[in-house]
């Protein structure tokens with residue numbers, strides 16, 4: 001499997017991963033042959049790249065999390081955001097079952113994570129991103145020997161770490177120009193907004209809500225909102241800080257291209273002990289299949 005930039009994509013290539021649009025609907029299915037019509041459509045949609053089949057694909061171990069579970073989570077997040085933005089009742093119930101499935105699948109399937117960063121359209125960022133962060137975090141939790149209950153609490157916190165973003169107007173989130181000081185302040189309030197939203201829901205535990213509150217805190221105290229240091233940051237939030245950064249770096253943004261996985265790993269390694277808990281960085285490196293990545297790039 002190889003990640004090919006949209007400019008280099010050619011008719012005849014075979015897609016190695018399904019391409020999803022907003023709300024998790026399928027745009028082009030895995031195994032489909034790229035045609036000039038498909039290519040034109042993908043360009044129009046602004047897709048940055050696609051995964052293409054190569055000869056050594058048979059050796060790749062499958063992703064530990066099923067496509068169905070990922071899509072159920074993406075759909076539940078999309079539904080939740082619509083509820084928040086329309087001012088209606090907010091319910092976290094629809095993600096409960098797929099979250100349990102996610103934990104079960106990761107506990108059962110010991111495969112490492114590789115190439116699990118889906119390629120998404122820009123505006124699909126939050127849903128796919130949150131799902132990836134939950135997958136990485138739970139995988140790290142398994143290595144920490146967390147029991148099922150703790151894994152479920154971590155999964156909830158990781159999936160909803162950015163839920164506060166749903167309260168920020170879309171004009172600000174999709175703004176291409178530099179943000180004003182006021183807009184930046186609003187965005188940086190998302191951990192506290194998210195915490196408050198999660199605390200209002202009886203199904204969400206306090207520790208899960210703390211992931212939203214503390215995922216931008218940094219190990220050396222340089223983070224926000226409170227600038228707390230080291231172990232004062234909840235372990236779940238120290239896990240999610242690494243997972244969130246990695247998945248953000250490897251995601252295409254409006255204002256910059258995605259980093260490759262090796263580039264993102266180097267950057268995270270360089271921030272061990274400053275931004276991130278060294279133990280969590282080491283744990284993170286174990287869940288990513290470094291050998292396989294080295295041979296892919």
Ligand SMILES: [Fe+2]
Nearest residue numbers: 161162215216
């Ligand atoms: Fe965030």
